[in-house]
Amino acid sequence: MTNITYFGHACFLIEFGGKKLLFDPFISGNERCKDIDINTIEADYILLTHGHQDHVLDAEAIAKNTGASIISNFEIVSWYEGKGINGHPMNHGGKFDFDFGTVKYVSAIHSSVLPDGTYGGNPGGFVIWNDKSCFYMAGDTALTYDMKLIPLLCPKLNWAALPIGDNFTMGIEEALMATSFIDCKNIVGCHYDTFPIIEIDQNMAQSAFKSEGIDLQLPGVGETINI
Ligand code: NI
Numbered sequence: 001m002t003n004i005t006y007f008g009h010a011c012f013l014i015e016f017g018g019k020k021l022l023f024d025p026f027i028s029g030n031e032r033c034k035d036i037d038i039n040t041i042e043a044d045y046i047l048l049t050h051g052h053q054d055h056v057l058d059a060e061a062i063a064k065n066t067g068a069s070i071i072s073n074f075e076i077v078s079w080y081e082g083k084g085i086n087g088h089p090m091n092h093g094g095k096f097d098f099d100f101g102t103v104k105y106v107s108a109i110h111s112s113v114l115p116d117g118t119y120g121g122n123p124g125g126f127v128i129w130n131d132k133s134c135f136y137m138a139g140d141t142a143l144t145y146d147m148k149l150i151p152l153l154c155p156k157l158n159w160a161a162l163p164i165g166d167n168f169t170m171g172i173e174e175a176l177m178a179t180s181f182i183d184c185k186n187i188v189g190c191h192y193d194t195f196p197i198i199e200i201d202q203n204m205a206q207s208a209f210k211s212e213g214i215d216l217q218l219p220g221v222g223e224t225i226n227i
């Protein structure tokens with residue numbers, strides 16, 4: 001079982017292999033997170049799917065508070081190294097064994113530029129596993145046939161976080177198709193309701209998934225779930 005805390009938008013804190021993995025921290029700029037103080041967040045690693053502001057806004061502050069190192073693509077890790085923050089660079093198709101488990105950096109169809117205009121490399125997602133569990137953090141992405149490689153190359157997924165807000169990423173119907181591509185029935189939704197253009201009908205989303213036999217969890221901000 002894995003503890004998953006949602007900090008709004010695409011930000012999750014996941015306890016995995018005895019470490020705290022923080023994904024895509026965008027908290028201080030998110031109206032839905034106004035009760036979360038980033039200075040209270042603990043992290044051993046900060047994993048960034050791509051360079052957009054709504055994924056990296058608080059990474060520098062939290063890395064400096066906690067001493068966490070960044071795991072991302074080469075370009076993003078290099079940018080943080082220039083700010084004095086340690087990191088581990090990856091690129092698509094590569095995997096590496098960390099002290100909490102194996103991380104594979106996988107494809108996403110999206111774009112990626114850092115907040116100051118620096119090239120952010122190509123966007124990605126992460127599949128992460130150890131001997132107890134395996135999950136997929138899709139990042140911002142369209143539905144892509146590359147998702148079909150995940151069950152071929154990685155252990156069976158226990159759960160996946162998929163964007164469902166449409167406009168910038170997959171919407172509900174395509175995220176539902178993605179569940180069959182990745183062969184996973186336990187989904188946590190993200191990248192919805194933060195801005196008016198990605199608002200969804202949560203009840204409709206959950207019933208659409210349920211009708212296909214898929215569990216869609218939509219935790220509240222600050223809520224911890226266990227999968
Ligand atoms: Ni993005």
Ligand code: MN
Nearest residue numbers: 052054140168
């Ligand atoms: Mn985004």
